Amino acid sequence: MAAATGCFKRILQVLEKWPIDETKAGRDLGQFLREKVNKAYKTNQFEADIKHWDKQYLSLQKLVNNEYCRRYPRSATSSATGLTREQCQIALSNEFLEEINEEKGSFLRRLFSFKSNEKN
Structure with missing residues (x-):
């Protein structure tokens, strides 16, 4: 249970860095991810597959920190x-x-x- 709670908190910390776009209310990816993570935690899915959520955490962290944007900069505007x-x-x-x-x-x-x- 402690590992699941720790993983949940780490994911929430990453999602806090992800801004919610008010112009896309109801269709925003950040809002969708927050709801999905909260629902998974409430239904104890974190405990069932902690490795899956660790991978999700690492992927979200890369997206939030714009790792791919820095690694592959665009030349076109x-x-x-x-x-x-x-x-x-x-x-x-x-x-x-x-x-x-x-x-x-x-x-x-x-x-x-x-x-x-x-x-x-």
Whole structure:
């Protein structure tokens, strides 16, 4: 039990360094990981497979400390889509996705109303 509690605390310390993106409420990776770790601890999954959680801890630590970002620096300032980091953050925000869904809905409504007008 002590090993499981220690592993749980180490993972929580790493996750505290991971910022929560408020623009992605309900879809944020940091928030998802915190919930998954808490659920696993409450259902005693840490005790069942401590080696698995030690590996998870090491992986999270590498991600939080940007180990791969430093090891493999990017030369380009844009992504495969041609967007910059800031533009990608805006495109993935909840507000932008809501706008896209509203536009889709209005487009579909216009399309279906157009087809029903053709039948008349």
